[in-house]
Amino acid sequence: MRQAIMLSPGVIEHREVQEPGQLLGNEVLLRIKKIGICGSDVHVYHGKHPATPYPVVQGHEYSAIVEKVGKSVVKALPGMKATGRPQLVCGECGPCKRGQYNACQKLKVQGFQAPGVAQDLFVISEDRLVVLPDSMTFEQGAIVEPAAVGAHSTGRASDLKGKNVVVSGAGTIGNLVAQFAKVRGARKILITDVSDYRLDIARQCGIEATLNITKTSFEEGVRSFFGDEGFQVGFEAAGVQISLDVLMKHMEKGGELIILGVYSRNPIVNMFYLGEHELNVYGSMMYRHEDYEQAAEMISSGKIITAPLLTKSFPFENFTDAYKFIEQQGDKTMKVMIDL
Numbered sequence: 001m002r003q004a005i006m007l008s009p010g011v012i013e014h015r016e017v018q019e020p021g022q023l024l025g026n027e028v029l030l031r032i033k034k035i036g037i038c039g040s041d042v043h044v045y046h047g048k049h050p051a052t053p054y055p056v057v058q059g060h061e062y063s064a065i066v067e068k069v070g071k072s073v074v075k076a077l078p079g080m081k082a083t084g085r086p087q088l089v090c091g092e093c094g095p096c097k098r099g100q101y102n103a104c105q106k107l108k109v110q111g112f113q114a115p116g117v118a119q120d121l122f123v124i125s126e127d128r129l130v131v132l133p134d135s136m137t138f139e140q141g142a143i144v145e146p147a148a149v150g151a152h153s154t155g156r157a158s159d160l161k162g163k164n165v166v167v168s169g170a171g172t173i174g175n176l177v178a179q180f181a182k183v184r185g186a187r188k189i190l191i192t193d194v195s196d197y198r199l200d201i202a203r204q205c206g207i208e209a210t211l212n213i214t215k216t217s218f219e220e221g222v223r224s225f226f227g228d229e230g231f232q233v234g235f236e237a238a239g240v241q242i243s244l245d246v247l248m249k250h251m252e253k254g255g256e257l258i259i260l261g262v263y264s265r266n267p268i269v270n271m272f273y274l275g276e277h278e279l280n281v282y283g284s285m286m287y288r289h290e291d292y293e294q295a296a297e298m299i300s301s302g303k304i305i306t307a308p309l310l311t312k313s314f315p316f317e318n319f320t321d322a323y324k325f326i327e328q329q330g331d332k333t334m335k336v337m338i339d340l
């Protein structure tokens with residue numbers, strides 16, 4: 001079968017490898033159809049991911065068809081559409097024992113610290129399998145992963161019902177966070193970015209209120225949209241200092257701040273201000289299985305809109321071209337996929 005392996009930053013080799021052998025009872029053999037590329041993959045491509053050794057087989061957001069199932073598998077039958085959660089966890093550490101396995105002390109993510117799915121066939125254990133409805137496209141199936149990030153992060157703080165929310169950053173993640181905030185009954189949602197292209201996509205996905213902070217200041221935009229109500233919850237999905245600063249500075253006292261961003265430069269936080277305003281800060285790390293299932297359900301029911309997020313697909317053989325395209329297009333791309 002075909003496999004794409006990144007030997008060193010920027011160098012992808014296509015090679016023939018042996019197909020997986022006999023399945024264990026709880027294992028499922030998947031035929032990979034589409035693989036999404038995200039910012040973390042791009043960091044690996046550039047040699048700038050802090051926790052990925054080479055060589056590495058990439059691919060952690062994907063859709064597939066079930067090819068074969070082990071003897072004890074009950075969730076799926078051959079021919080069904082599916083995706084899988086890429087987290088390998090120990091099951092024994094404190095976080096794992098209390099069900100917070102997304103923050104496992106020994107977490108390995110497939111495509112980074114363990115081999116990913118950039119090959120024709122891939123084996124996963126049934127507990128990480130999510131069966132997708134037949135009506136779902138393979139593109140939608142590959143967006144379940146980032147959508148699950150939206151599902152998880154919007155469940156981190158208190159109930160969003162009736163709250164006013166700002167999502168800072170309208171990349172794929174911010175977009176899906178904002179859409180999930182809507183699903184969870186937030187009252188008013190404002191999404192901000194520095195790119196009109198990305199804010200336009202947010203509007204196409206049903207997030208009507210957008211703010212380009214290079215044209216109107218964050219403070220002014222927030223005041224004119226929320227008025228005296230202000231906002232109570234902020235999601236930091238840009239991964240830059242200034243985005244964190246404005247969320248903290250302008251949210252209501254006692255507000256909640258959920259951190260999604262991965263910061264290439266460690267931000268400085270005014271802890272006195274944070275304490276004095278009794279702000280609550282929550283980390284958010286990937287997702288758990290129920291987030292994956294909910295993401296699949298919301299995409300399938302049309303409550304989460306994905307079509308505007310899809311920029312372009314590249315054939316498997318042209319994996320490197322996908323990265324070159326992302327480099328050239330800059331902020332004019334959202335989700336680029338590899339088609340097997």
Ligand SMILES: NC(=O)c1ccc[n+]([C@@H]2O[C@H](COP(=O)([O-])OP(=O)(O)OC[C@H]3O[C@@H](n4cnc5c(N)ncnc54)[C@H](O)[C@@H]3O)[C@@H](O)[C@H]2O)c1
Pocket residue numbers: 038039040149168169170171172173174192193194195198213237238239240242243259260261262263284285286287331
């Ligand atoms: N916590 C998690 O589980 C998790 C999972 C996936 C990705 N991430 C991280 O979440 C962040 C967003 O991911 P993405 O794939 O959407 O990345 P992205 O780079 O596509 O999106 C970031 C967006 O922020 C915008 N931006 C830049 N400066 C801004 C500012 N001052 N105010 C508002 N917006 C600004 C950019 O224009 C861009 O549209 C990244 O840091 C990524 O590493 C976290």
Ligand SMILES: [Zn+2]
Pocket residue numbers: 037038039040041060061145
């Ligand atoms: Zn990703």
Ligand SMILES: [Zn+2]
Pocket residue numbers: 089090091092093094095096101103104105106107
């Ligand atoms: Zn663990």
